[in-house]
Structures are given as structure tokens and as C-alpha cells.
Amino acid sequence: MSEISEEQVAHLANLARIALTPEEISSLTTELDQIVDSIAKVQEVATPDVPATSHPVPLSNVFRPDVVGETLTIEQALQNAPEQADNRFKVSAILGEEQ
Amino acid sequence: MAKDALMDYDKALELFEPVLGFEVHVELNTKTKMFSAAPNEFGSAPNTNVSPVCLGLPGSLPVVNEQAVRYAISLGLALGCSIAPSSRFARKNYFYPDLAKNYQISQYDEPIAFDGSVDVEMPDGRIVPISIERAHMEEDAGKLTHVGGSTGRIQGAEYSLVDYNRAGVPLVEIVTNIIYGAEADAPELAKAYVATIRDIVTSLGISDAKMERGNLRCDANISLRPRTAEGEPPAPLGTRTETKNVNSLRSVERAIRYEIQRQAAILADGGTITQETRHWHEDTGRTSAGRPKSDADDYRYFPEPDLLPVEPSLELIEELRSALPEPPAARRRRLKAEWGFTDLEFQDVVNGGLLVEITETVAAGASPAAARKWWTGEISRIANVQGAEASALVSPQNVAALAALVDAGTLTDKLARQVLEGVIAGEGTPQDVVDARGLAVVSDDGALIAAIDDALASQPDVLAKIRDGKVQAAGAVIGAVMKAMKGQADAARVRELVLERAQS
Numbered sequence: 244m245s246e247i248s249e250e251q252v253a254h255l256a257n258l259a260r261i262a263l264t265p266e267e268i269s270s271l272t273t274e275l276d277q278i279v280d281s282i283a284k285v286q287e288v289a290t291p292d293v294p295a296t297s298h299p300v301p302l303s304n305v306f307r308p309d310v311v312g313e314t315l316t317i318e319q320a321l322q323n324a325p326e327q328a329d330n331r332f333k334v335s336a337i338l339g340e341e342q
Numbered sequence: 343m344a345k346d347a348l349m350d351y352d353k354a355l356e357l358f359e360p361v362l363g364f365e366v367h368v369e370l371n372t373k374t375k376m377f378s379a380a381p382n383e384f385g386s387a388p389n390t391n392v393s394p395v396c397l398g399l400p401g402s403l404p405v406v407n408e409q410a411v412r413y414a415i416s417l418g419l420a421l422g423c424s425i426a427p428s429s430r431f432a433r434k435n436y437f438y439p440d441l442a443k444n445y446q447i448s449q450y451d452e453p454i455a456f457d458g459s460v461d462v463e464m465p466d467g468r469i470v471p472i473s474i475e476r477a478h479m480e481e482d483a484g485k486l487t488h489v490g491g492s493t494g495r496i497q498g499a500e501y502s503l504v505d506y507n508r509a510g511v512p513l514v515e516i517v518t519n520i521i522y523g524a525e526a527d528a529p530e531l532a533k534a535y536v537a538t539i540r541d542i543v544t545s546l547g548i549s550d551a552k553m554e555r556g557n558l559r560c561d562a563n564i565s566l567r568p569r570t571a572e573g574e575p576p577a578p579l580g581t582r583t584e585t586k587n588v589n590s591l592r593s594v595e596r597a598i599r600y601e602i603q604r605q606a607a608i609l610a611d612g613g614t615i616t617q618e619t620r621h622w623h624e625d626t627g628r629t630s631a632g633r634p635k636s637d638a639d640d641y642r643y644f645p646e647p648d649l650l651p652v653e654p655s656l657e658l659i660e661e662l663r664s665a666l667p668e669p670p671a672a673r674r675r676r677l678k679a680e681w682g683f684t685d686l687e688f689q690d691v692v693n694g695g696l697l698v699e700i701t702e703t704v705a706a707g708a709s710p711a712a713a714r715k716w717w718t719g720e721i722s723r724i725a726n727v728q729g730a731e732a733s734a735l736v737s738p739q740n741v742a743a744l745a746a747l748v749d750a751g752t753l754t755d756k757l758a759r760q761v762l763e764g765v766i767a768g769e770g771t772p773q774d775v776v777d778a779r780g781l782a783v784v785s786d787d788g789a790l791i792a793a794i795d796d797a798l799a800s801q802p803d804v805l806a807k808i809r810d811g812k813v814q815a816a817g818a819v820i821g822a823v824m825k826a827m828k829g830q831a832d833a834a835r836v837r838e839l840v841l842e843r844a845q846s
Binding site for chain 2: 304308310312328
């Protein structure tokens with residue numbers, strides 16, 4: 244049973260800004276579908292009293308005290324910027340907005 | 343920007359019921375960022391408060407700031423929320439350069455606080471409970487400056503410059519449940535709600551809460567639904583818009599009013615509302631269309647694999663609960679009694695959103711009456727003229743210093759207003775302005791007496807009248823002396839001296 248459609252793969256590719264050819268979309272649809280099917284097997288054994296796992300390490304509350312540490316220099320911070328101006332990262336104007 | 347058609351507000355309310363919802367972002371005033379030890383500091387040179395985590399550099403790992411978690415729990419408790427025994431972070435994926443990682447660390451299905459309620463006091467004193475859906479922790483994004491184009495806005499910009507100092511600053515986002523029944527008071531309720539949140543975070547001491555700096559930001563969701571005849575089922579909810587960029591209490595109120603009028607005009611004309619974000623423009627008092635938005639915004643949330651769950655102990659929650667300041671309504675009652683304000687005076691303060699300012703001004707040494715007089719009077723007047731927030735114009739410390747100069751007799755009320763203008767114009771503290779502008783009251787009797795003698799000599803008829811006991815005639819001399827002193831004299835003292843000299 245196919246859970247994943249080619250439309251969904253194309254949509255995801257678009258969201259992830261990955262250019263895919265129609266052939267790639269087709270093959271990925273098949274592969275992703277198999278992955279979903281495999282993972283769905285877990286649901287068959289999971290019962291409501293099993294809490295969802297988000298992390299393989301059974302730890303919680305790993306915190307850092309609120310103490311200022313090292314920062315990068317402006318030169319270091321901008322070292323990998325493809326373009327810069329006024330000590331800031333220069334990016335092309337994007338038709339979008341802050342979230 | 344094309345002008346939107348607007349329906350008359352009362353007419354809009356006749357036809358439609360406004361339905362509201364708010365998302366308020368509170369920047370926490372921790373020393374460091376949410377997930378890195380870089381400083382959380384406003385106003386630093388661009389890209390100087392950044393660490394590899396803030397830039398999402400490969401190999402960098404976020405670590406949760408313990409203080410931010412404590413603050414978030416305190417805020418959740420103050421909002422009457424339950425605190426989740428276990429909550430976790432999630433990645434919200436989107437491509438926009440305000441975060442270098444291409445995702446924001448937020449919380450999704452397991453927020454730290456949920457199911458709360460906060461009492462909001464309306465301008466008429468009515469208490470409206472607002473139901474809180476959740477309060478969750480997340481990180482702020484960097485700041486973009488759009489360069490080029492005619493407006494400096496995003497449309498038409500040639501490129502943008504990014505400063506990541508704000509990226510990673512701890513935020514708590516407070517989300518309300520849908521608010522029905524606000525009716526014509528919707529704009530006032532919106533303002534009162536945000537003012538209440540501001541009061542809460544300020545009394546908790548967890549945020550600087552300056553709206554003009556973006557420490558406290560409100561996204562206002564609003565939709566209209568047509569009214570139905572009595573006995574008929576209510577109409578389904580209308581399509582909502584989300585207005586952003588609302589940076590003052592006053593704007594919250596204006597933006598809601600504007601959206602009600604705009605949406606009503608479209609709906610009455612047979613049109614449909616586009617589900618989208620709207621940008622509030624303080625200068626024009628209008629909103630403009632932003633990005634289309636859908637309920638299922640495709641952020642592909644998933645649990646943040648780099649972070650472990652946050653599981654506050656009951657002891658910690660109870661410790662923080664016992665340290666909570668009194669709730670805003672109780673605090674208001676206490677302050678009103680302490681300050682000795684009448685109902686009307688106090689409502690003025692609350693409606694002006696000036697509780698915090700007056701509290702801090704009194705703490706800085708001013709009398710409650712003087713603090714109230716300055717904030718609700720001259721400062722609010724100037725704020726109105728400038729279209730600014732009173733709190734952004736002058737600090738409580740400077741207002742207290744100004745009141746002290748008046749109390750000490752260094753300034754008359756009239757001179758103090760000039761000094762205030764100087765302070766607002768950025769000329770320094772009140773004392774700086776007094777010194778620079780030479781505005782102090784002439785308290786040297788010698789200088790006053792010289793001016794009085796001159797005035798009396800040039801008005802012998804007045805002098806004769808005063809000597810005849812017609813004391814009210816002295817007004818003309820007092821006026822002349824005040825003029826000669828350029829207003830920098832205490833009129834009562836001048837009067838005393840005039841009467842004294844006339845008899846000599």
C-alpha cells in the first residue's frame with residue numbers, strides 16, 4: 244500500500260530546497276514508502292503505555308549555568324560569509340519574512 | 343501601498359463579531375543566550391555577541407540555559423499554567439537567513455507550560471479572564487536590515503544585512519486560546535492583555551519588556567464572523583489574519599481596530615479574507631499584506647536530537663511558585679492604596695500603561711503624586727504628539743530627578759517642562775539640561791530685588807496703588823519681573839519681595 248505520493252515528495256523537495264528530476268522523485272517515492280512501511284511496524288508493537296522516545300540517551304535536565312563565555316571575534320564570525328558589508332552577513336533580498 | 347477600504351467601526355461591529363487570539367513573545371533578560379554562553383545584550387556592535395552555536399557552525403552543540411528554564415517556569419506559573427513534568431525542544435524548519443541553522447529551536451507538542459488563565463483589567467475596571475493555551479521556550483532570530491528599494495522595507499530591497507546578536511536570545515512565546523465576546527472592546531482588550539503580560543514579566547524581573555526594543559512583541563490574530571439571528575446557530579469562524587510588527591501598547595489597540603475595519607469592508611463587499619500575516623506600519627497606521635499563511639504551515643517539526651528533555655522537579659516548581667510576586671490585580675489594589683490615588687487617577691495610570699513607570703519613578707525617590715503628574719501629564723502628551731510610547735521617551739530615574747529639582751525649588755513647573763523637553767531630546771539628565779540651558783530658578787534675592795526695583799521705578803502708578811493697600815495691583819510688577827527673569831523665578835517669592843520693596 245503506497246503511503247507516500249509523488250506530490251508529497253515534490254512538496255518536501257521544494258520545502259527543503261532540493262532540486263529533483265521527475266525520475267528522482269519517482270524513485271524516492273518508492274524508497275520513502277518502503278521506509279515508512281518499515282517504521283510503521285513499530286506502531287504495531289507500541290502500546291499506549293509506552294512513552295515516545297525522542298532521544299536514545301536516558302538523560303534529562305542537562306543545563307548550563309547562565310554565565311557569559313567566549314564569543315567569536317567579528318573576523319571569525321564573518322570568516323565564512325560568502326559576502327559581507329558593515330560587519331554583517333550580506334544576503335540576497337528574499338521575498339519572505341521573519342517567522 | 344494601496345489604501346485599504348475601511349468600514350466604519352460601529353457598523354463593522356453591527357455586522358460582525360471579532361474573534362481574537364494573541365501570541366506574545368517575551369525576550370528573557372538572562373545574561374547569556376538560550377543555548378550558548380554568548381552574551382544576551384541589546385545594542386552591541388553587529389555580530390559581536392555570537393558563538394559557533396549562534397551561527398549554526400558544524401560541530402557546535404546547543405546546551406540549555408538553566409536560568410532561562412527557571413524564568414520560563416516562573417512565567418508559566420504566573421500565567422496560572424500547569425508545568426509539564428517533561429517537555430522537550432523541537433526543530434522548526436524554515437529557510438530564512440534570520441537564523442543561520444535553517445531551523446529554529448522551539449517547543450512543539452510538549453511545551454513547558456500549558457492551560458493557564460490571566461485576569462486582564464479593562465479601562466472601566468472590568469476583569470476579563472483570558473485563557474492561555476501554552477507558554478513555550480524558544481530562541482529569537484537574528485536581525486535583518488533591508489538595503490535598497492525606496493521604502494527600506496522588504497519589498498524592493500536589493501539585499502539584506504544580517505546581525506546574529508539576537509539569534510539565540512531566550513524567548514517565551516505565550517499563546518492564548520481563541521477569545522470570543524470581546525465585541526467592541528476588542529482593541530482595548532488587546533492593549534490591556536499585552537499591558538498585563540508586560541506587568542507580569544516586569545514584576546517577575548525576567549524581561550526588560552521594552553516593546554520599542556522588541557523585548558515584548560505581540561502578534562495579533564483576528565477574524566470576523568457574521569452575526570446570525572437569535573436562535574440560529576453561530577456562523578463558522580472567519581478566516582484570520584495575523585498582524586505582526588506591533589511594537590507599542592498603543593499600536594496593539596490601533597492595529598486591531600484597523601483589521602476589524604479592513605476585514606469588515608472586504609466581507610461586506612462579498613470578498614474573502616486571505617489567510618496571511620499583515621505588517622503593521624506605525625507611521626501610516628495601516629497594515630499591509632505579508633506572507634500567505636496556512637494552518638498547516640509546513641515547518642516539519644521534529645524533536646531536537648541535540649537536546650535532552652527538560653524535567654523540572656516538583657521541588658523546583660514549588661520553590662519558584664512560592665517566590666512568585668503578587669498577581670497583577672492584587673498588586674494594582676496595593677499600589678493604588680499605597681500611592682493614595684483616586685479611582686480616576688489610578689485608572690488614568692493603568693490605561694496609560696504606566697504602572698511600571700510610576701513604580702520605578704517612586705522607587706527612584708519621587709513622590710507618587712509627582713510621578714503620576716509627570717507620566718500621565720506632560721510625558722504622555724509629548725508621547726501622543728510624537729506617536730511614541732511614553733516609556734521610550736524618558737527613564738523613570740530622570741523623571742524622579744526632575745521632580746527632585748522641582749521640590750528643591752531649583753525649577754518651577756514651567757521650567758521643568760522645558761527641562762523635560764531637553765531630556766527627551768537627548769541632552770542628558772535633568773541636571774545636565776539645567777546646566778547647559780541655564781534654566782534654574784533665580785533664587786538669588788539680590789538679582790530679583792534689582793529687577794523689582796527697576797519695575798517699580800518704571801511703574802510709579804502701580805507703586806502708589808500698592809502703597810494704598812491695593813495689593814492686587816502688584817500683578818503687573820510681578821509680570822514684568824518674571825519677564826525680565828525669562829520666567830526663571832519663583833512667582834510666589836517675587837510677590838513677597840515686590841510687596842516688601844513697595845513699602846520700603
